[in-house]
Amino acid sequence: MSDVIHRDAASAIVLRGGEVLLIERGKGAAAGIWSLPGGHIEPGETAFRAALREIREETAIAAELEGYLACHEVELAADAGRPAVRYVLSVFFGIAPGDAVPLAGGDARNARFVPLADVGGYQLTEGAAALIAAAARIVRGCRP
Numbered sequence: 001m002s003d004v005i006h007r008d009a010a011s012a013i014v015l016r017g018g019e020v021l022l023i024e025r026g027k028g029a030a031a032g033i034w035s036l037p038g039g040h041i042e043p044g045e046t047a048f049r050a051a052l053r054e055i056r057e058e059t060a061i062a063a064e065l066e067g068y069l070a071c072h073e074v075e076l077a078a079d080a081g082r083p084a085v086r087y088v089l090s091v092f093f094g095i096a097p098g099d100a101v102p103l104a105g106g107d108a109r110n111a112r113f114v115p116l117a118d119v120g121g122y123q124l125t126e127g128a129a130a131l132i133a134a135a136a137r138i139v140r141g142c143r144p
Helices: 047-059 116-121 128-138
Strands: 004-016 019-025 038-040 064-076 084-095 108-115
Touching (some): 004 047, 019 116, 038 047, 108 116, 116 128
Antiparallel strands (some): 004 019, 064 084
C-alpha cells in the first residue's frame, strides 16, 4: 500500500447572480475536470489569503470573499508513479463583480461562469456540486 501525501489547500465558490465561477484543470491527476478555483496554501499564508490568490491566479478575477463554508477533503488516487494525495480544503464563498470576465491562468485550462442550473452537466471534482449548492443558498439572490 502506498503512502498518501497530505496537503492543505483552499478554494472558493465565487457567485455572480445565478452563476458560479468554474475552472477546468489543465494538468495533473485532475486534468480535464471542472472545479472551483483553488490550490495549495503557501508557507505563512492563511487559507483565506490562499483562496483569494488562487482565484486571481486561475481566473484573473478580484472576488470578494464573504465567509467560510466548509472543510472538504478530496483524495486523488496514485497514478503513473505518483503517490495518492489527500487535499484538506478550506472552502470559502463570495461574489464576483458583475462585469468580471474570467481569463484562465496558472494550472487552469479554462475558466468561465456557469449558470447554477447547468452545473450538473459538468464533470466536477468530488463534492463540488454540493458545496456550490450550499453557497448559493447562503448568498442572497443566487438560487440553484
